[in-house]
Amino acid sequence: MRKIKIFDTTLRDGEQSPGVNLNYTEKLEIARQLERLGVDVIEAGFPAASPGDAASVKEIASIVKGCSVTGLARSTQNDMDIAWDSLRVSDEPRLHVFIATSPIHRQYKLRMTKEEVVENAVQSVKYAASKFPVVQWSAEDASRTELDYLAFIVEKVIQAGAKIINIPDTVGNTTPIEYAGIFKYLKENVPSIDKVQLSTHCHDDLGMATANSLAAVLAGATQVEGTFNGIGERAGNTALEEVILALYTRKDHYNAGTDIVLNEIKRTSDLISRLTGMVVPGNKAVIGNNAYVHESGIHQDGVLKEKTTYEIINPELVGFNVNNMFLGKHSGRHAFKTRLEELGLEVTEEEMKKLFITFKELADKKKEMTDDDLVALVLEEKLSKNESFFDLKSIQIQYGTNQVPTATVTLSGRDNEMIQEAGTGAGSIEAIYNTLEKSIGEEVKLLDYRIQSVGAGRDALAQVFVKIKYKETESSGRGLAQDVLEASAKAYLNAVNRVIYLKDRESVSI
Ligand SMILES: CC(=O)SCCNC(=O)CCNC(=O)[C@H](O)C(C)(C)COP(=O)(O)OP(=O)(O)OC[C@H]1O[C@@H](n2cnc3c(N)ncnc32)[C@H](O)[C@@H]1OP(=O)(O)O
Ligand SMILES: CC(C)C(=O)C(=O)O
Ligand SMILES: [Mg+2]
Numbered sequence: 001m002r003k004i005k006i007f008d009t010t011l012r013d014g015e016q017s018p019g020v021n022l023n024y025t026e027k028l029e030i031a032r033q034l035e036r037l038g039v040d041v042i043e044a045g046f047p048a049a050s051p052g053d054a055a056s057v058k059e060i061a062s063i064v065k066g067c068s069v070t071g072l073a074r075s076t077q078n079d080m081d082i083a084w085d086s087l088r089v090s091d092e093p094r095l096h097v098f099i100a101t102s103p104i105h106r107q108y109k110l111r112m113t114k115e116e117v118v119e120n121a122v123q124s125v126k127y128a129a130s131k132f133p134v135v136q137w138s139a140e141d142a143s144r145t146e147l148d149y150l151a152f153i154v155e156k157v158i159q160a161g162a163k164i165i166n167i168p169d170t171v172g173n174t175t176p177i178e179y180a181g182i183f184k185y186l187k188e189n190v191p192s193i194d195k196v197q198l199s200t201h202c203h204d205d206l207g208m209a210t211a212n213s214l215a216a217v218l219a220g221a222t223q224v225e226g227t228f229n230g231i232g233e234r235a236g237n238t239a240l241e242e243v244i245l246a247l248y249t250r251k252d253h254y255n256a257g258t259d260i261v262l263n264e265i266k267r268t269s270d271l272i273s274r275l276t277g278m279v280v281p282g283n284k285a286v287i288g289n290n291a292y293v294h295e296s297g298i299h300q301d302g303v304l305k306e307k308t309t310y311e312i313i314n315p316e317l318v319g320f321n322v323n324n325m326f327l328g329k330h331s332g333r334h335a336f337k338t339r340l341e342e343l344g345l346e347v348t349e350e351e352m353k354k355l356f357i358t359f360k361e362l363a364d365k366k367k368e369m370t371d372d373d374l375v376a377l378v379l380e381e382k383l384s385k386n387e388s389f390f391d392l393k394s395i396q397i398q399y400g401t402n403q404v405p406t407a408t409v410t411l412s413g414r415d416n417e418m419i420q421e422a423g424t425g426a427g428s429i430e431a432i433y434n435t436l437e438k439s440i441g442e443e444v445k446l447l448d449y450r451i452q453s454v455g456a457g458r459d460a461l462a463q464v465f466v467k468i469k470y471k472e473t474e475s476s477g478r479g480l481a482q483d484v485l486e487a488s489a490k491a492y493l494n495a496v497n498r499v500i501y502l503k504d505r506e507s508v509s510i
Helices: 024-037 051-063 077-087 103-110 114-129 147-160 176-189 209-218 240-249 262-276 297-305 333-342 349-365 371-387 428-440 484-509
Strands: 005-008 041-043 068-074 094-100 134-140 164-169 197-202 223-226 391-398 406-412 418-424 444-454 461-470 473-481
Touching: 005 240, 024 041, 024 051, 024 262, 024 371, 051 068, 051 077, 068 077, 077 094, 077 114, 094 103, 094 114, 103 114, 114 134, 114 147, 134 147, 134 197, 147 164, 147 176, 164 176, 164 209, 164 223, 176 197, 176 209, 197 209, 209 223, 209 240, 223 240, 240 262, 262 371, 333 349, 333 371, 349 371, 371 444, 371 461, 371 473, 391 428, 391 484, 406 428, 418 428, 428 444, 428 484, 444 473, 444 484, 461 484, 473 484
Parallel strands: 005 041, 005 223, 041 068, 068 094, 094 134, 134 164, 164 197, 197 223
Antiparallel strands: 391 406, 406 418, 444 461, 461 473
């Protein structure tokens, strides 16, 4: 069976999703989970895009050891130097350098001739190969490029030192037959093609990213690039969980497989959804909450008699319902700690003490604490701990039909001073946010607000995701609580605190 490498670009192309802005700690948390999942390559960011991106790529490259870490660069010496600075700490520094090859991109975006693009690509790969032991080269918009020209430039960059050749369908325009044809053409017309690995990178503009990626695998690609939950620029990238499960479920057809730890898939998807705020639809293949739910009588009857009548994937295989033991208010420290370890959640002794107190408080109100609750709780503690400037001490809301909703909040401020304010709004959330804005003393613009329950049941925890603009900076924040109003207040403060944290760090590094 051929081994197919999984190249995860959730932290680079995935982060290009409109509205997604992961901070440093969140990126590290995702990278650790991708390592646990067993991906072959993590594209950790685009170091030249910002000092923050460069720093997080560097941190990921130094921490992650179980797989390769790469970063993207344009074909410019400056981009590649910045990427080198971030990636050289890695065990095997690997650069991903790209330039567009299609007529549209050459003419309108790059304003370069065919020859100039070839020259630029060759020089950049040579320069990259003088520093990096592994260079991946991508022909952006390859699927709209003249085939003979694509074959010509691919041969040139292989001669210049590229070891992996990526053929992106940048705008999601291709079809499975056409895309497989491109790989077949390159195999037949590029003399040095056997010296390199071929990679696929698809976008989902016409809903065909998974189908196109799999077609490329059948035509000889040995690396598939994509993101978890299919997030990414515009309609997103290939959803890796779909490709991984297609290869696994239809080994007979593809005769190829991956080294992915399948039962980490659901947890990876949940983490990414939680941190990006991009909710996974119930009917999403492989990881949607309805993907293994049978609603109609005939289906239920079939499944009761024999699961495989309507289920081609065992949900436990990808990490659904693995644990049926719930923790509750009578659980002790040992059970709590053991469960966190089983869930792969690493916590320090100090974090453990705080978490156990919060766990008991919540378990008092909630009958059962599920794995989802525990993961949400730990992330909340880990991801917000450096960012607690404004801290919610208490909140009270008055709401009634035909009454103006009123909120009273008490916060501790940056210097631990107590701030108490009251305010009104058209609804309870607006009353809270108006009051918090008054307490903070500066304009905070709310750009987005989303609410989700963690797990099911009437007593499920509420998770709120907000996007705000504060001090001219866009930021997102999450809040977790038993009550939706408290979770809303926490999410808002978390987003504000993240801006303060960012500004403090900027002023220290200046
Ligand atoms: C298909 C993809 O996903 S590509 C990756 C997309 N990711 C990103 O863009 C990451 C975020 N981007 C950024 O932070 C910024 O765009 C930066 C830092 C990369 C560049 O910023 P700026 O220098 O201000 O340039 P800006 O983004 O306005 O324009 C891009 C420039 O790069 C050029 N360019 C685009 N691709 C390449 C390439 N592969 N190699 C060399 N130059 C390129 C464009 O032609 C344009 O050049 P011009 O200024 O001479 O017209
Ligand atoms: C930079 C390349 C690999 C890309 O993301 C694309 O072409 O979609
Ligand atoms: Mg892309």
